[in-house]
Amino acid sequence: MEVQASKDVVATVRGVLADVLGLSPERVAGFDAETPLFGALPELDSMAVAGVLTELEDRLGILIEDDEVDGEMLETFGQLVAFADAKARA
């Protein structure tokens, strides 16, 4: 399934995952909306989640409240992009 969001946001989320999780750009480029993240990537521990969120804030100029952080937004690549996209549009 294709990811529905602005190209900038999709590229930013890919870049953040590659940088924070130390994944190869090729691997991250292969992520689609259904690619599972939380629970599926061993690299995504609590420090990494915090790092991903903080980097997304810095790169997209958004502010993420801690009560918005839940397993659902991190479940798949598509859900993380949708969350970031909604924030970037707000």
Place this chain on the structure above:
Amino acid sequence: MIDYYDWPGGREAMLRFGPADGPVVLVAMPFWEEANRTRAVAVAMLRRLADRGIGGALPDWPGTGESLIATEQASIMQWRDAHQAAAEALGDRPCYAVSIRGGALIDGFALLAGRWHLTPMTGEAVLRDVIRVRAAAGLRGDEHGVFGAESPVRVAGNRVSPHFLAGLAGAEPYDQPGVPRRVVRLGHDRAPADRTIDAVPPWRRAEPQEDPELAALLADDIAEWIASCEG
């Protein structure tokens, strides 16, 4: 070389690099798990500085590394005292602080020739990260929970004393009048800096990684800054 220094609460290990005289940098690492992730880059940076004739010291703080003190017993005031004691143990060479992230909050007591801060954080920013890591770990991380906890607060596998966290409130990196300070930041960080380097911050990496290019860039920046300070 593994050396040590004495501080009022005991003795801690200190890795030493480079020549035994001339300018020396004293590294204050980021806090907790970030220190583990940053260590490889810091050591490579110190080796490069040694190649350029600048000494280096990388101490453990009370409750970190080989310290006999439990992590949960450590306080930020102890770390400031330990930083000062480590600087004094380096003798009367010109000593420059190289402080990374939260490390910039503990270099305020020592007599230093200058402070070089990599992505310095306020105490509030450190606390915000703590709350976020705990939120990500599925733990309740509201302020009351953090400050009111009787037992140590778990932060990414480290047991941190509530006293340590309380000591962060209102803490700011020290910019001492008349003493040179340089601020370097990495990546997409937009906060004010003397220089921003396009690199992935090592403390963000889920797995500690070598980054010889970044280590060399940082070491060269420090060496040139020290040369300008020494005039």
